[in-house]
Amino acid sequence: MDWLLEIEDVCYTYPGSETPALNGLTMRVPRGKRCVLLGHNGCGKSTLFLHMNGIYAPERGVVKWKGEAFSYRRTFLSQIRQKVGLVFQDPEQQLIASTVAEDISYGLCSAGLSDDEAKRKVEQALVRFGLEHFRERPVHHLSLGQKKRVALAGVMVLEPELLLLDEPTAYLDRLHTRLLMKELERIHREEGTTIVMATHDIDLAYEWADWVFVIEDGRLALEGAPNEVFARRDVLEGLQLGVPLLFDVWEALVPSFFPETEARPRNVADLKERLARCLVD
Amino acid sequence: MKIQLDTLAYTNRLRHVSPIQKLVIGIIMLCFVMVAHAPTHIAVFVWMSVWIVGYAGIPWRIYLRLLGAISLFLALSLPPIMLEITARSIAEITEQTVFIYSFGVFHVYIGVAGMKKASALLLRSLSSVSCLYFILLTVPFTEILAVLRRIGVPCMVTDLLLVMYRFVFVFLETVEQLWIAYKARGARHGFSRKMRDAGGLVARLFARTVQRYQQLSIGLAARGFDGDLRVVASSHAFVSRRYAAEAAAVFLLLVALEWWTGR
Ligand SMILES: Nc1ncnc2c1ncn2[C@@H]1O[C@H](COP(=O)(O)OP(=O)(O)O)[C@@H](O)[C@H]1O
Ligand SMILES: [Mg+2]
Numbered sequence: 349m350d351w352l353l354e355i356e357d358v359c360y361t362y363p364g365s366e367t368p369a370l371n372g373l374t375m376r377v378p379r380g381k382r383c384v385l386l387g388h389n390g391c392g393k394s395t396l397f398l399h400m401n402g403i404y405a406p407e408r409g410v411v412k413w414k415g416e417a418f419s420y421r422r423t424f425l426s427q428i429r430q431k432v433g434l435v436f437q438d439p440e441q442q443l444i445a446s447t448v449a450e451d452i453s454y455g456l457c458s459a460g461l462s463d464d465e466a467k468r469k470v471e472q473a474l475v476r477f478g479l480e481h482f483r484e485r486p487v488h489h490l491s492l493g494q495k496k497r498v499a500l501a502g503v504m505v506l507e508p509e510l511l512l513l514d515e516p517t518a519y520l521d522r523l524h525t526r527l528l529m530k531e532l533e534r535i536h537r538e539e540g541t542t543i544v545m546a547t548h549d550i551d552l553a554y555e556w557a558d559w560v561f562v563i564e565d566g567r568l569a570l571e572g573a574p575n576e577v578f579a580r581r582d583v584l585e586g587l588q589l590g591v592p593l594l595f596d597v598w599e600a601l602v603p604s605f606f607p608e609t610e611a612r613p614r615n616v617a618d619l620k621e622r623l624a625r626c627l628v629d
Numbered sequence: 630m631k632i633q634l635d636t637l638a639y640t641n642r643l644r645h646v647s648p649i650q651k652l653v654i655g656i657i658m659l660c661f662v663m664v665a666h667a668p669t670h671i672a673v674f675v676w677m678s679v680w681i682v683g684y685a686g687i688p689w690r691i692y693l694r695l696l697g698a699i700s701l702f703l704a705l706s707l708p709p710i711m712l713e714i715t716a717r718s719i720a721e722i723t724e725q726t727v728f729i730y731s732f733g734v735f736h737v738y739i740g741v742a743g744m745k746k747a748s749a750l751l752l753r754s755l756s757s758v759s760c761l762y763f764i765l766l767t768v769p770f771t772e773i774l775a776v777l778r779r780i781g782v783p784c785m786v787t788d789l790l791l792v793m794y795r796f797v798f799v800f801l802e803t804v805e806q807l808w809i810a811y812k813a814r815g816a817r818h819g820f821s822r823k824m825r826d827a828g829g830l831v832a833r834l835f836a837r838t839v840q841r842y843q844q845l846s847i848g849l850a851a852r853g854f855d856g857d858l859r860v861v862a863s864s865h866a867f868v869s870r871r872y873a874a875e876a877a878a879v880f881l882l883l884v885a886l887e888w889w890t891g892r
Contacts, residue, residue: 403850429853440799440841442848446771446791447639455852486639486769488798503852 351415352379352510352542353400353432358409359566360395369395370406371566377510377544382536384553385546386589387563393546394437396563397512400544401432430459433508437515437546439492439499448482448490449474452502459506473501476531478524493519500528504535511535513545517552529556554578554592555615562587575612594619633691638769642686647866648772654680654876655764661883662757667749669887670756676879677759684872685767692762699758703751710750711743770794772866792849799845803837 353376360370369392377383385393398404399411402418402425411418413428436442445451452473456466474480477497482490487498496519504511517525535541547553553560553574560577562570564587570577578584578595585591597619598612605626613619643651662673682689714737715722719729722738729738764773771794774787807830 398847398851401851403847426853429851434851436848436851438844440802441844442852444792444795444849444852444854446769446795450771458853484639484644486635487795488802489636489639 349376350379351376352413353377354410354412354415355396355399356410356412358396358399358406358411360399360404360406362395368566370399372409373563373567374409375561375568375571377542378559379542380540381542381558382532382556383542383544383559383561384557385544385561385563386548386550386553387546388548388588391563392566393563394514395566397434397514397544397546400510400512401434402428430506431509432512433503433506433510434512435500435503435514435516437518439495439519442499443487443495443502446486446488447484448479448487448498449484451487451498452505454502455506469505473505476527477501478527493521493524496520497524497528500531504531507535507539507541509542511541511543513543515546515548517547517549532556548589550589551592551594554594562589574614634695634765635770637687637691637766641767643684643767643872644769645866646767646872647868648768648776650868650873651768652764652773652776654872655760655768657880658763659757659760661880662753662760665883665887666891667752668890669883670752672883672886674752674756674759676883677756677763680763681759681766685763687766692766695762696755696758700755703754707747707751711739711747713738713740713743796842796845799841800838803841804834807834807837 355373355375358370358373359368361368371392373392373396385396387393395404399406402411402420405418405420413431418424418428443451445454449470453466453470456469457463461469474483477500479494479497479501482494482498487495490498496516500513500516516528520528532543532545536543545553545556557574560570560572560574561568562577562584569587570580570583578591581591594613594616598606601623602608602610606622613622658673658677662670665673678692681687682692714735716734717736719731719736722729722736722740725741726738727741727744729736731737771791774791778784778787811826811830
């Protein structure tokens with residue numbers, strides 16, 4: 349496989365804290381895949397993301413971009429931050445400009461787009477995230493979920509090579525979660541963006557991911573394609589993460605309704621269709 | 630109050646009139662007030678209020694509250710201007726007095742001249758405040774910044790102002806969250822307990838503000854902020870002919886009024 353970003357044996361302890369947040373973590377992000385980072389609160393997901401775009405430098409170990417170790421010099425950092433887009437868990441943390449449209453346009457000018465092009469992109473992003481009506485509203489008038497959508501739009505409009513999403517669905521309702529997933533699907537298909545999403549929604553992870561990382565206490569506990577990772581029921585139960593509902597349901601159906609060799613369904617619609625077919629037979 | 634000013638600036642009916650036009654009107658009127666005299670002040674105040682409540686559609690209740698807040702400060706500053714104090718006998722006070730109060734050898738009084746001075750000051754202040762409110766209530770802060778940038782104020786200054794402005798809201802939100810959390814978790818009764826709680830809240834507010842400040846700077850770094858904050862101005866502002874015409878005509882009338890009453 350082709351690795352976009354590699355984390356090798358990285359340790360990091362927050363100043364004033366006794367236990368390390370990252371404790372010898374090693375993982376590699378495959379290029380062009382939709383990855384999910386699973387783990388409990390406090391296992392170090394957010395800290396890991398801050399290492400992936402060079403905000404924090406590891407105490408031990410290295411972070412590599414396409415095989416080249418991070419140098420942490422100014423020019424290098426500003427380049428890496430253009431290539432790696434990070435959407436924080438708390439949107440408040442990254443909104444800069446004061447109106448929604450202005451905030452989304454931030455970064456487009458520095459990326460060398462003309463004003464007209466930038467305006468067109470902003471307009472597209474507004475529509476895709478359902479923000480057309482908030483165009484001219486100041487950011488501090490929005491609800492948390494709306495702010496989150498502005499933050500997502502502002503980072504995704506820049507089309508980074510690697511997109512890091514820290515619990516992106518945390519404040520979103522069903523409609524906007526679906527809009528977000530559709531948008532992720534689109535940029536993954538059209539731009540070939542590599543995406544890493546931190547979440548503890550195991551069902552969402554199963555439905556969406558090509559590649560799964562499980563993190564526990566600042567280390568990598570499991571890694572692999574979803575079918576392999578979620579088949580390790582013993583490890584997942586041990587970590588109190590459990591397995592996806594769909595996985596469980598399939599396991600209950602398999603010997604009696606479907607042959608064991610049949611591929612697992614990845615979403616509810618798929619399962620329904622197969623059940624319908626099975627019942628007709 | 631700050632939040633409200635800002636909200637109105639973004640939602641008022643003059644939002645799409647070019648910020649430069651509004652700033653020019655506001656600033657010219659402000660300068661005019663500085664050189665004009667009492668009757669003109671009243672006219673300026675009335676006219677600016679028409680802009681604010683009539684054209685911009687700011688609810689008059691809010692406008693009155695804003696004026697009330699300022700009037701309170703003005704009222705507090707008037708007594709030192711009006712009151713005179715003297716140790717001479719009452720017979721020696723030559724000017725006309727409106728009010729007099731004596732204790733021992735001292736007499737405290739308000740003279741007619743003092744009254745006039747104070748009321749002239751009050752009118753001047755109110756009319757200049759109305760011009761200022763016109764700017765604050767109709768031009769959003771970011772557009773003021775854009776204009777500053779255009780007339781050549783260094784980007785570093787305007788970006789700093791913008792980040793500070795964002796931070797003011799982060800701060801205010803932290804205050805509000807803490808306050809709501811305090812009330813939701815059962816604010817305690819009794820003065821001394823309340824004061825102790827308030828002490829605790831202020832300490833936590835400080836810690837939280839520092840933390841949020843750090844987070845905001847991490848967030849800015851992640852978006853590649855390196856001191857250059859370029860955004861595409863989003864609003865399609867236009868210069869309104871109708872407002873320009875009215876502004877010019879009324880301004881000439883005001884100058885004429887000033888000349889006529891000042892003779
Ligand atoms: N600013 C901080 N100062 C000290 N400790 C922190 C700070 N941020 C996070 N931690 C600690 O680091 C660990 C990992 O946190 P984090 O990366 O935020 O976890 P996650 O995002 O997976 O929930 C946690 O145990 C947390 O308590
Ligand atoms: Mg986190």
